[in-house]
Amino acid sequence: MKQFTIILLLLFVFSGCSNIALKTKPSHEFDYNKTLSFIVKNQKKESVELYAACEQMLPIILENDQLDDYRKVIRIYNKNIDIFSKAMTLGFLSNADPEDPILRDSVFFAVRRAERLALSDDFLTSAERYYKERNYTEEELNDRITAYRAMISDGYAQLLIKRHQLTEALAVYESIISNYKDTEILLNYGKALNRMNRYEASLITCIEALKMTPGSLDAKAEITNTAKLLGYSKVEIKTMIDETVFVGRNLLRQDLLADQLNVHMPAFELVGIDSSIITNAQFKNKILVVSFFAIWCPPCLRELPHLNEIYLGYRNDQEVEIIVVSTDEDKFLVPPFIKENGYQFPVYYSNGLKKEFEVKGIPTLFVIDKNGIIRYKKVGYSESEEFDKIMSWYIDEIKASEDV
Numbered sequence: 001m002k003q004f005t006i007i008l009l010l011l012f013v014f015s016g017c018s019n020i021a022l023k024t025k026p027s028h029e030f031d032y033n034k035t036l037s038f039i040v041k042n043q044k045k046e047s048v049e050l051y052a053a054c055e056q057m058l059p060i061i062l063e064n065d066q067l068d069d070y071r072k073v074i075r076i077y078n079k080n081i082d083i084f085s086k087a088m089t090l091g092f093l094s095n096a097d098p099e100d101p102i103l104r105d106s107v108f109f110a111v112r113r114a115e116r117l118a119l120s121d122d123f124l125t126s127a128e129r130y131y132k133e134r135n136y137t138e139e140e141l142n143d144r145i146t147a148y149r150a151m152i153s154d155g156y157a158q159l160l161i162k163r164h165q166l167t168e169a170l171a172v173y174e175s176i177i178s179n180y181k182d183t184e185i186l187l188n189y190g191k192a193l194n195r196m197n198r199y200e201a202s203l204i205t206c207i208e209a210l211k212m213t214p215g216s217l218d219a220k221a222e223i224t225n226t227a228k229l230l231g232y233s234k235v236e237i238k239t240m241i242d243e244t245v246f247v248g249r250n251l252l253r254q255d256l257l258a259d260q261l262n263v264h265m266p267a268f269e270l271v272g273i274d275s276s277i278i279t280n281a282q283f284k285n286k287i288l289v290v291s292f293f294a295i296w297c298p299p300c301l302r303e304l305p306h307l308n309e310i311y312l313g314y315r316n317d318q319e320v321e322i323i324v325v326s327t328d329e330d331k332f333l334v335p336p337f338i339k340e341n342g343y344q345f346p347v348y349y350s351n352g353l354k355k356e357f358e359v360k361g362i363p364t365l366f367v368i369d370k371n372g373i374i375r376y377k378k379v380g381y382s383e384s385e386e387f388d389k390i391m392s393w394y395i396d397e398i399k400a401s402e403d404v
Helices: 032-041 048-063 067-077 083-095 101-118 121-132 138-162 166-177 183-195 199-212 217-229 234-258 298-314 331-341 387-403
Strands: 269-271 277-279 287-293 320-326 347-349 364-368 373-379
Touching: 032 048, 032 067, 048 067, 048 083, 067 101, 083 101, 083 121, 083 138, 101 121, 101 138, 121 138, 138 166, 138 183, 166 183, 183 199, 183 217, 199 217, 199 234, 217 234, 234 387, 269 347, 287 298, 287 387, 298 320, 298 387, 331 347, 364 387, 373 387
Parallel strands: 287 320, 320 347
Antiparallel strands: 269 277, 287 364, 364 373
């Protein structure tokens, strides 16, 4: 059975972690009975704490196949008037895989409800309140809402497929991709097409997915499997994949480099985990990479090993400096984390720099030119992205522009 962490529903992770640092206990420290008792005792006292406790409990209840507890908690949680939180929480229940058939049906109907809520005007209004309080621009808000709606609908479509309602699932996917596309959703759509023996359409969809994320091993595997069903030879399949990756990388590079910024880097003085002190003035005439992370952020943990490789690759380059900035409140946890993982890049404490750089989610990385101008900003991390290539594109582009 899929294991859930308690914070899964609350972090609202898309490709990065929200700027909300929730103080939630890890699952091995979670007191199931105490939390359930709190919910039942306080069910008539609607509060943020009550619904947060419900959000913590629901995935744990499903993991343990506790039908009676699920009924208690979902009945209470359904009273939550925060449509945004409710839709996100219920939507992520699509990741659950309870053994009890009644619970499986309950999850399906909860996720179906989440999808309907997510497509409502109330969802947008509720989300607007949440994000505008956190100074998100209208464009940033719209991007998030579109992505969240797609994620919830994707989860609903996956449950429809499990119930062999393939026609309905395809209709959901067609609605999603008319407004939003990402690699995972396209691949899920392609797999659904395969199940209905629509192999040509599936192959086209999977090629589009690989073009979006040229490093996606899943996309390459789906293309290979579907192309075999259509009678393509190994040589033809390899050529198809290689050409798609070539085109995809060129398109991605063009898109990333075209999204150039022209913002002055904030002044700063930072203290390192080794007690060293740096200031922005030290990086004059240097290309500077500044990466923000936290040890509680799953995408950050996946990105850091790749960032360490980039650091080692540029360590002897006199033009490039890389620093990593911890946004953790519990600073004492950072040095042992860095040591245990063998990271060699220099690490500093944020001390307000996150706000100065207007970081709204982590991981977030900035590439700054030799004149102290922020040129590129990268938010989030995806397993399929080619991190080393993206970083080399950014750095090489700055070097080339300054050599002209």
